[in-house]
Amino acid sequence: MITVEESLSLSELSSVTVRSGQGGLSRRVSWTHVMGGNKIAHFLEGGELLLTSGKGWPNNPVLEEDLLQSLLNHQVSGIIFATGHYLMDCPPAAIDFGDNHSIPILEMPFDVPFVKVTKAINQLIMNKQFRKNELMNSISPDLTEDLKSSGNYKETCRILASYFNSPVILTTSDQKILTQAIPDDNHSKFNPLLLIKNWSDKLDHSISQDNSSKQATQIIYFTNPEFQSGVAVLLYIGTDVWGILWLPNFEKDGEQAKEFKILEYTSSVLTDLYLKQKEIAAKLKLTQFEVLELLFEKSEIASSIVEGKLNNLGLKRSKQWITGIVITDLNRQSSDAQKLSSIREKCQSWLNDSEGIDGFCQIYQQQLVLIISSDLDILQLKDNLKKMHMYLKQTTSLTLLFGGIKTECHSLNQSYDDAKSLSSIVRTLYSEGGAYFSDELRREILLYQGITPEQANELRRAILPNEFFSQRGEILYDTLKSLVINDFNREKTAEALHIHRNTLRYRIEKIEELLQCRLTSSRCQFWVQVALDLGALTS
Structure with a gap:
């Protein structure tokens, strides 16, 4: 498969503009499909890049929402709108849909033939698959099978370390270590951080010299004091490097062509794992969105469904449940999607690392909403949520509003209403950010809520x-x-x-x-x- 971003590098798509959903450009494209009505979801398997001229696009907001929801359920990779005839612009609901769910919404002129676009993308998909099959056939079947079934970064690096008898390090593009592996019979000590630091300047120079490369793999040789020679393998998605594979003890010999093919195939395996993680995150986000929709818009049926979905998100039955709202600016009602996304990641990182508190942070109706579960007592829970605010305000000024603490997860909609009732009170009476709780401001809510x-x-x-x-x-x-x-x-x-x-x-x-x-x-x-x-x- 290819990604949406890779497809945009094709000359046939040079007139395409990304209108929203930039966070989903790494979505994998399984195939292209031309939309011919609002029942398109019936013909989808997932991962399709859709093209539409806008003919038949629903004018009714309810039907439009149903269509977009069906495309979300099938996790399409993106939608290309050909504008200038049936539609003058991308529909606003689609633009919001793209940003909310990180599904790219793209626009191109109506006069660009669909057949050229679909043919170019589908040909690229087939070429990449053909190259992958070619690599698999040129290396050991056992090694191919081991790599193909590795399932995670660590196991893939362990297999490679064993085959090449070299330490293997996998890092992000900015050289943060994701995992590393050392051959079983290698007892020598080495400092991966020092090694990467020594190579980074030369590596950055090599990347800048070849920043127009569209190849999936780029291999750079290094010399180092601890080993005779080594290589760094740049892992690409389109023209962007997402990761680097480091082998500090890579010997040059007569099998170099074969070894490069192994590294190229391993690169494709690691990139597939990276993209799979992105897809899992997208599905997780969808489940979180469904939970929020059930709790806040369909509360009458939430009690029979929501607990199962929360379990799927790893939130088990707890003593305390609470909903929070993140306000990024007390003087403004909304914030841009990019800022919300950045804060959401920091919130989720804190929740993942905290002890005694589980939960998630998600963008819902253009605001950040927190769902928290905990077995801590009320005072401890509040103290930890205040620590969350202290952590977040290190990078940006914001305010956290928390509703009432509930004992049942299906009562989180009441906690959400409590948090919303705090919004106008806090915006009016408090000029500084902080963590506010509805039960502590109950008098102010009763006095001032709803007053003109x-x-x-x-x-x-x-x-x-x-x-x-x-x-x-x-x-x-x-x-x-x-x-x-x-x-x-x-x-x-x-x-x-x-x-x-x-x-x-x-x-x-x-x-x-x-x-x-x-x-x-x-x-x-x-x-x-x-x-x-x-x-x-x-x-």
């Missing part, structure tokens, strides 16, 4: 006399705000305002005269706090 700016202004003016909103009363209003911020501590307030205590005492007397209550009274303090909160809600 007009209602907020009316109630604020019923609490505070008009004099506070005049030019002459501005100093008194600012003094009142400072008193609230400093918990009505007069010494701290005078210091914060840079005024003498006698000046503050005079202002307080004027404020109490206007309010007709003493600021030492808890009742008076309560209504002053409410009035100031309402001030934020009026804008």
